[in-house]
Amino acid sequence: MNITRKKTTQSKRALEILATLEHLYPEATCSLTYETPVQLLVATILSAQCTDERVNQVTPNLFARFPDASSLANAPREDLEILIRSTGFYRNKAKNIQGACQKIVSEFGGEVPQQMEKLLSLPGVARKTANVVLAHGFGIIQGVTVDTHVKRLSGRLGLTKETDPIKIERDLMTLLPQPDWENFSIRIIYHGRAVCKARKPDCDRCKLAHLCPSAEIKSTR
DNA sequence: ATCCCGAGGG
DNA sequence: CCCTCTGGAT
Numbered sequence: 001m002n003i004t005r006k007k008t009t010q011s012k013r014a015l016e017i018l019a020t021l022e023h024l025y026p027e028a029t030c031s032l033t034y035e036t037p038v039q040l041l042v043a044t045i046l047s048a049q050c051t052d053e054r055v056n057q058v059t060p061n062l063f064a065r066f067p068d069a070s071s072l073a074n075a076p077r078e079d080l081e082i083l084i085r086s087t088g089f090y091r092n093k094a095k096n097i098q099g100a101c102q103k104i105v106s107e108f109g110g111e112v113p114q115q116m117e118k119l120l121s122l123p124g125v126a127r128k129t130a131n132v133v134l135a136h137g138f139g140i141i142q143g144v145t146v147d148t149h150v151k152r153l154s155g156r157l158g159l160t161k162e163t164d165p166i167k168i169e170r171d172l173m174t175l176l177p178q179p180d181w182e183n184f185s186i187r188i189i190y191h192g193r194a195v196c197k198a199r200k201p202d203c204d205r206c207k208l209a210h211l212c213p214s215a216e217i218k219s220t221r
Numbered sequence: 222a223t224c225c226c227g228a229g230g231g
Numbered sequence: 232c233c234c235t236c237t238g239g240a241t
Contacts, residue, residue: 032237048238054228055237088227092239126239147237165238189237198235199231 014159014175014184017211021187024207028186030136033059037112037137038069038104042097044132045124049148050087058084069110072101096124114138127169135182144172145185149192156196156214 031052032043039059046055062083066072072080080094087093100122104110112133113119119130128147134140144150146165150172154160160171176184195202201216209215 030237044237045239047236049225049236050227050238051229051236053236086227088236089225089238090227092225096239124239128238132237145237148235149237185237192237 010159011175013211014172015177017157017159017208018176018180018184018187020207020211021191022183025187025190028190030132030186032056035063036068037133038072038101039063039067040137041100041112041122041125041129041133042072044129045097045100046084046087046093048089048093050089054087058087069101069104069112072097073105093124099123100125112137114140116142127166131182131185141178141181144169144176144181146172147185147189148198149189150185152198153188153192153196156201156212157208158213 030040032040032047033056034040034043042062043055043059046058062080065079065083066075075098077094077098080098081090084090084093084097103122104112108118114134116130116134119125119133120127125133127143128145131143131145134142135145146154146169151163151165151168154168154172155163159175160168162168162171172184173181191208192198195206196208201214203209203212203216206212206215
């Protein structure tokens, strides 16, 4: 009973947070630029530990030369590395992009698969990347995208005590209605970038402060 | 737990 | 200098 009641309270608070975020960022969408599911997958792999702004800076040149899975699969590794270098982790990312595209060509007919298990079988693709591709590429809501922002804000907002992204995702999936899973993530990310920043969270201007156990109240001492 | 890794902010 | 940015594999 206690647990059920507690979960209900938390879930209600999660919904209030989501409602506030929807009001705050009505137009929030995936901020990566892409034309096809393959390009979305590649851009998402590139977005690891890197701002989406920087990803969008390299992908136009990348996709102009290697627009699809087969051209990426057959590209000289060094050309890929040079094109994506500024996004960091460029050797791993180039290897993973190429490996993923080779498998997409050889096993999935050159198209990004729409099943979670098949996506997870691609090198460099785990739940975060798979969730982004399924949601924004195909409109399939399979889980909650947990990136560095979702992880940080979920903790600060008291929506989870976990630190493992998989467990955080499980908590958020319990707290939120399935159709809103990606809506929540995308807006949390916007809020994490603009207000609830990693270094210096701007609690004074935060519209979620009244719902947040971590908000700093500066008037008390 | 550690490694991969560039770029920008403080 | 240190920290952070839509992580994933070993």
